[in-house]
Amino acid sequence: MHSDDYDRLFLSPPHLGRHELNYVHKAIEDNWVAPAGPNLDGFERDLCQYVGTQHCVALSSGTAAIHLGLLLLGVGPGDEVLVPSFTFVATASPVRYVGAEPVFIDSETRTWNLCPQRLREALAERARRGKQAKAIIVVHLYGMPALLNEILELAAEYGVPVLEDAAEALGSRHHGQALGSFGDVAVLSFNGNKIITTSGGGALLTNNAEYARQARWLSTQAKDPAPYYQHSTLGYNYRLSNILAGIGRGQMELIEERVKRRREIFALYQELLRDVPAVQVGPAEPANTRSNRWLTTILLSPEHTERTPEDLRQHLETHNIESRPLWKPLHLQPLFAASAMYGGTVCEDLFTRGLCLPSGSSMTDAHVRRVVKALQAKL
C-alpha cells in the first residue's frame, strides 16, 4: 500500500446528521425503547408522506420486508416468482424461504433492470402451460428506475401482482412519482450502506389496508385474538425497534439533501471521466425519471482498455479506496444453479465490465477527484 497516508474511502458509509440522537435520546428518556412506540409511528408517517403510500410497516430489514411481502401476495410451496437475475441475493432468498422457486429474467441495457421482452416470454410461456407465476419482483438497481410502464402493463395483462424491491431506490422518481409506490407491495432497506440508514432496518409499503394489517400482525408473532397466547398462523419477529426508528426519523429529515449530494457526486464523476473512452459512467436516466444515484457505476470498454474491473478494484485498494464489482447475476450463483433463466447475456456482460465507485453522500469533491486520479493511472 503506497498511499495509506490517505483516509480510507468507503463505498457507501452511513452518513448521520444532528437530529438522530434527539429522537433516540427521547426514547431512552421516556423509557420507550421497545416495543413499538412514538418513533416507530413517526418514522412510518414520514415514509408514507415522502413516498406517497397510505400504509407503511417498519421492519427489522429489507429482507424481512420481502419475505412478508411474498406471504401477503400468497406465494407458497411449489409457486414460481419472476425475479431479475441482476440484483443482490436478498431479492431472491425470501422466494426460497416460502418454499417457492425464483425464475430469473435478464436485464435490458437502458436501466440494467428487469427486461420487459424477457418478462413477456416468461409470462406467456406460463400462461400457455396453465400455471402462471405467483408474483413478479421488480428491482431499481443502484437507484435507477426500472422500465415501469412496460413492466406494470405486462403484470396487469397477465394478472400477476408486483412486489417492488426499492431497497436501493428511496428518493428516486418515475414521472414525478416516488419509487416504492408502484408495487402491490414495496420494500425499502435502511441497511448501513443504503441512502439513509437505521443501522439495520427495512419497511413494507402498500396502499392495501388489509396487507398492512397482516404485515404488522405477522411481524409480531401472529397472535390469535385470545386473552392468552394462542397461535394458529406461523408468525415472525420482524418489527423495527422504537430506538432504531428514532435514527430513521432523523435520517428522513435529510433524505432530499442526501439524494442531491449523491446526484452531484455522480455528475462530477461523469464530468471528470467525460473524455476517457475506456470508461462509461452510467446508465443515463430515461426521460421523466430521477435516479437517487445511490451508487455511481462505471462500465469498461474492452476496445479501449485491457484492464478488468478486478484490476481496477485491486489498484484502487492500494490507494485505500473501496470499490465493488456490480452484483454477480443470481443465475450464475451456486445457490440458484438449478433455477430457470430467460436470456442472460446482458447482465453477464454488465457483471464482466462493471464496477461501483465510492458514492457516499459524505464525500467531498476532492474525494471524487482522488478516485478519478487513481483510476486514470491504471487505465
Ligand SMILES: *Cc1c(COP(=O)(O)O)cnc(C)c1O
Ligand atoms: C439491500 C438490499 C436488500 C436487502 O435489504 P436488507 O435491509 O439488507 O435486508 C434487498 N434488495 C436489494 C436490491 C438490496 O440492495
